[in-house]
Amino acid sequence: MDHFEANVAVHAEVDAAIDFGAECPVEERARRPLIASVRRFQLGESGDGQQLLRNAERAGDPEYVRAIGLFVAEEQQHAALLLRLLAYLGGTPMSSHWSDAVFVRLRRVLGLRTELMVLxxxxxxxxxxxxxxxxxxxxxxxxxxxxxxxxxxxxxxRFQRDRLHIGFADSPAPLRLLALALWWVVAVGATAVVALDHRGVLDAIGYRPTRFVRDVLIDFAGLSAAVLLRRKSTSWT
Structure with a gap:
């Protein structure tokens, strides 16, 4: 929670330095796929977090609930920044997309652990x-x-990793292995969808989709192992 609170002043300074009023120099062939991609990410960042907050409250840890509230506020800041980026690029936000609807439904299937895993x-x-x-x-x-x-x-x-590690700490090995397998299915599927759906902007910046998939799954492998395969406790600061 200290991290989130300390970030408030840092964010204000960093955001003020971004020159959204400048003339956009991006050429049309790069601007079109960039706008299409940013629109989808902006939609994904724009949730109100109420379901997550309700699930956090059921966990009975007031400090964690406060941290989740600050986390949600940061995600909403991202949505606001992406909205300003869209305006700078000459784009407009979107109100819905099938991938966002699927993501939201997956998050709400079960309780807090499932929501944090999908998130x-x-x-x-x-x-x-x-x-x-x-x-x-x-x-x-x-x-x-x-x-x-x-x-x-x-x-x-790191914040989600450490909470999930605590959540699974007392789970039996078969349950953790099942969760790991299902989590990998979601991760591979989501990564493949993003690589295909955002291929235009990835190509425009020279980021091969195959490399993108590899990079995401390398990060996810470390995350999932830290949550479900390592008994040593972790702490987030």
Whole structure:
């Protein structure tokens, strides 16, 4: 929770330095796929987090509920930044997309653990997506927005990892292995969908979809092993 609270001032300073008022220099052949891609990620970031907050409250840990509230606020900041990036690029937001609807339904299948597992898959995907844009985005504003978000997502993955590790700590080995297998199915499927659905922007920044898939799954392998295969406790700061 200390991390989220300390981030408030940092975010304000970083966001103020992004020049959304500048003239956009991105050429049309790169701008079109970038707009299409950012629209979908902006929709995914724009949830209100109420289901997650309700599930967190059922866990009976007030400090965790407070941390989840701050986490949701950061995700909503991402949505606002992506909305400003869309306006800068000359695009408009979308109100719905089938992949977002599937993702939301998966998150709500069971309780808090399931929601965090699905959410952490999205964040593992986001690490590579925003990492690619921050390194090779077509202009300074896009790179700055992506770098700002990827910094948050790195902390978010650790936050979800540590909570999930606690949640599965007392689960028997067969249950953990089953959860691991199902989690991998979701991760591989989600990564493949994003690689195909966002291929235009990945190609535009020179990020081969096969490399993108590899990068996401390498990150996910470390995350899933830390949650379900390692008995040593972890702590998030």
């Amino acid at each position: 952490s898959v999205a964040e593992a995907v986001a690490l590579s997506y925003y990492g690619g844009l921050s390194a090779a985005g077509p202009d300074p504003v896009t790179r700055a927005v992506a770098a700002r978000i990827v910094d948050d997502e790195q902390a978010h993955v």
